[in-house]
Amino acid sequence: MENRRRALFVLPGLAAVPLAGCSGGDEDVGAVEDLMREHGILRRAILVFRECAQRLSGGGQVDARALHQTAQLFRNFGEDYHEKKLEEENIFPQLRDKGGDGAAMVQVLIDQHNRGRAIIDYVLASTKGAIVQGAELVAPLNTFELMYENHAAREDTIIFPAWKKAIGEHAVKEMGDKFEDIEKKQFGGDGFDMAVKQIGEIEQMLGLSDIAQFSAPPPPHA
Numbered sequence: 001m002e003n004r005r006r007a008l009f010v011l012p013g014l015a016a017v018p019l020a021g022c023s024g025g026d027e028d029v030g031a032v033e034d035l036m037r038e039h040g041i042l043r044r045a046i047l048v049f050r051e052c053a054q055r056l057s058g059g060g061q062v063d064a065r066a067l068h069q070t071a072q073l074f075r076n077f078g079e080d081y082h083e084k085k086l087e088e089e090n091i092f093p094q095l096r097d098k099g100g101d102g103a104a105m106v107q108v109l110i111d112q113h114n115r116g117r118a119i120i121d122y123v124l125a126s127t128k129g130a131i132v133q134g135a136e137l138v139a140p141l142n143t144f145e146l147m148y149e150n151h152a153a154r155e156d157t158i159i160f161p162a163w164k165k166a167i168g169e170h171a172v173k174e175m176g177d178k179f180e181d182i183e184k185k186q187f188g189g190d191g192f193d194m195a196v197k198q199i200g201e202i203e204q205m206l207g208l209s210d211i212a213q214f215s216a217p218p219p220p221h222a
Helices: 031-057 064-098 103-125 138-167 170-188 191-205
Strands: 060-062 129-134
Touching: 031 060, 031 064, 031 129, 031 138, 031 170, 031 191, 060 064, 064 103, 064 129, 064 138, 064 170, 064 191, 103 138, 138 170, 170 191
Parallel strands: none
Antiparallel strands: 060 129
16 A cells, blocks of 8 residues: 555645654555544544533533534545445455454444434534534434444454454555545545544634643542
8 A cells, every 4th residue: 555644744834744754754554554543533523522412411502513514524534435435335345255253243333334324414404503502412422422432443443453354464455555546536635634634623613622621630539
């Protein structure tokens, strides 16, 4: 697989330039790591869902535009690309052909994809105004988060390693090139970088961009 992801450093008024690593070379990213990076984008989206659910359950209100954009990002990048084009059309059929524990899990994962799409439909339909308030979205957002966190964790630790083992290193590299072609066709460029930018902007809108605010407090004294 070619150098698919290159870290970028951007200064105001300057073009983005690759960041050189300690070795001085570009970073090579394999297909499995790339799939897990894409999960990272989706996990950031569901952290937005969690925060919105907490605000709503506490009687607060949420910027409907930010929540709508998060759901649309999950639809475009997560469902239409990552789930349908990569997993359902390629990874899952190859796993089923090989059998084993990973294959036995595939139908449940597909069912969860479908349930997630129904929930995203509901979120998109419920966020067309300026402000969201009330408890109607709390349960859908919370159950979506619980389902997807378990779903993605199993894929990262069971499905993707099983797929890599089943088809072999050479085939995985070929699939990585195929996935890159799919991504470019789907988004007209590097969909991952586009998604990173978009989720960052959403986090900024909701006051979630400073990671320090999520540092855990010290435990109580024994």
